[in-house]
Amino acid sequence: MGHAIANGLVLIGTGSSVRLDRELDQAVKTMVEVSQAQPLTQRERLHVSAVETFAKGNFSRACELWEQILWDHPTDMLALKFSHDAYFYLGYQEQMRDSVARIYPFWTPSIPLSSYVKGIYSFGLMETNFYDKAEKLAKEALSINPTDAWSVHTIAHIHEMKAEIKDGVEFMQSSEAHWKDSDMLACHNYWHWALYLIEKGEYEAALTIYDNHVFPSLKASGAMLDVVDSCSMLYRLQMEGVSVGERWQEVLPITRKHSRDHILLFNDAHFLMASLGARDSGTTQELLTTLQDASKAPGENCQHLLAREVGLPLCQALVEAENGNPGRVLELLLPIRYRIIQIGGSNAQRDIFNQLLIHAALNCTSGVHKNVARNLLMERDALKPNSPLTQRLIRKAAAVHLLQ
Numbered sequence: 178m179g180h181a182i183a184n185g186l187v188l189i190g191t192g193s194s195v196r197l198d199r200e201l202d203q204a205v206k207t208m209v210e211v212s213q214a215q216p217l218t219q220r221e222r223l224h225v226s227a228v229e230t231f232a233k234g235n236f237s238r239a240c241e242l243w244e245q246i247l248w249d250h251p252t253d254m255l256a257l258k259f260s261h262d263a264y265f266y267l268g269y270q271e272q273m274r275d276s277v278a279r280i281y282p283f284w285t286p287s288i289p290l291s292s293y294v295k296g297i298y299s300f301g302l303m304e305t306n307f308y309d310k311a312e313k314l315a316k317e318a319l320s321i322n323p324t325d326a327w328s329v330h331t332i333a334h335i336h337e338m339k340a341e342i343k344d345g346v347e348f349m350q351s352s353e354a355h356w357k358d359s360d361m362l363a364c365h366n367y368w369h370w371a372l373y374l375i376e377k378g379e380y381e382a383a384l385t386i387y388d389n390h391v392f393p394s395l396k397a398s399g400a401m402l403d404v405v406d407s408c409s410m411l412y413r414l415q416m417e418g419v420s421v422g423e424r425w426q427e428v429l430p431i432t433r434k435h436s437r438d439h440i441l442l443f444n445d446a447h448f449l450m451a452s453l454g455a456r457d458s459g460t461t462q463e464l465l466t467t468l469q470d471a472s473k474a475p476g477e478n479c480q481h482l483l484a485r486e487v488g489l490p491l492c493q494a495l496v497e498a499e500n501g502n503p504g505r506v507l508e509l510l511l512p513i514r515y516r517i518i519q520i521g522g523s524n525a526q527r528d529i530f531n532q533l534l535i536h537a538a539l540n541c542t543s544g545v546h547k548n549v550a551r552n553l554l555m556e557r558d559a560l561k562p563n564s565p566l567t568q569r570l571i572r573k574a575a576a577v578h579l580l581q
């Protein structure tokens with residue numbers, strides 16, 4: 178189990194792949210060999226098999242194996258957390274929720290981590306728009322353990338989705354002392370805090386969070402969540418017209434090392450933001466070419482299979498936006514916009530692609546796409562009323578006579 182836990186944690190972190198990292202590849206092989214050389218329980222065998230399957234990139238099959246464990250061992254935290262993260266990477270929001278719903282009653286208060294399970298459950302509920310139920314569970318968890326950064330995170334998401342900017346900022350401020358040292362999630366919670374500030378148009382304050390917390394965390398850890406948070410923040414600020422100075426140049430050396438990984442398309446899109454932002458066309462080309470190659474390679478890697486229809490058009494759209502071809506951005510993104518969820522990530526994280534689509538549409542002031550921005554903005558406003566960011570975009574659209 179030590180092998181399964183260690184390898185599983187590295188793989189779920191999505192910072193190294195068995196394709197490129199020889200040490201990790203060997204560690205996974207060793208895990209399988211060790212497991213074959215001794216009598217294991219069925220549960221242990223499934224754990225080894227699930228990690229091995231995840232390493233090959235067949236995430237949904239790995240989830241089936243973790244679920245097999247949970248049928249009989251509903252308090253297996255490892256199977257629960259690994260499947261939760263893998264569903265997240267797959268964009269399987271309902272599975273992310275239901276997987277926890279099935280085992281939740283077994284986590285009675287005396288079982289260690291039972292309050293943490295409330296936070297995990299609340300995240301799936303929130304992503305499937307059960308905001309009230311999600312908030313209730315996250316608050317229960319926080320009343321038991323105020324330092325539960327996952328439950329803080331769910332509440333941050335709820336305020337984000339409902340455009341409750343003031344409440345969100347106040348919540349982050351009042352709870353900061355409890356989660357600021359929470360390892361991986363601290364940086365991500367700061368990212369959420371900064372999103373409220375971007376919504377409000379307080380760009381300097383957002384950049385201060387970036388400079389004081391998000392980027393320092395990335396520099397110290399190199400963790401993928403910190404990478405995507407950093408890229409996402411800078412890209413969003415840029416779309417708002419904010420100059421981010423030399424910050425892309427600082428991010429690039431960290432993302433560049435991952436250009437050939439192709440573990441998650443979601444990560445790839447964020448690496449690309451960095452190489453585009455830093456105007457490093459060599460790195461951009463390397464990422465695109467190797468992603469194209471991966472998409473053609475045989476095997477059962479779900480991300481590589483999805484690259485052709487979703488990942489590559491999405492990456493190409495980022496390139497076209499940079500090259501000043503907003504019409505091309507629309508041609509690439511409009512047909513796949515309802516499939517982008519398949520690259521995983523949260524609704525809040527993937528909103529960056531919807532914002533990109535709207536910004537590109539705003540730049541199409543004539544021709545076949547001239548009313549697209551207006552319609553997309555109506556949709557956005559209907560789903561998330563009272564968003565200052567949406568209101569700004571609507572004013573911008575009106576200014577270019579797209580809205581009468």
Ligand SMILES: *[C@@H]1O[C@H](CO)[C@@H](O)[C@H](O)[C@H]1NC(C)=O
Binds near residue numbers: 476
């Ligand atoms: C993943 O594994 C399942 C079951 O073994 C298989 O049916 C499926 O085709 C695999 N996925 C991919 C993308 O190959």
Ligand SMILES: *[C@@H]1O[C@H](CO)[C@@H](O)[C@H](O)[C@H]1NC(C)=O
Binds near residue numbers: 502
């Ligand atoms: C829209 O046009 C502005 C101004 O030329 C440019 O800075 C921006 O990158 C463009 N955005 C997209 C998505 O096309």
Ligand SMILES: [Fe+2]
Binds near residue numbers: 330334365369523525
């Ligand atoms: Fe989040």
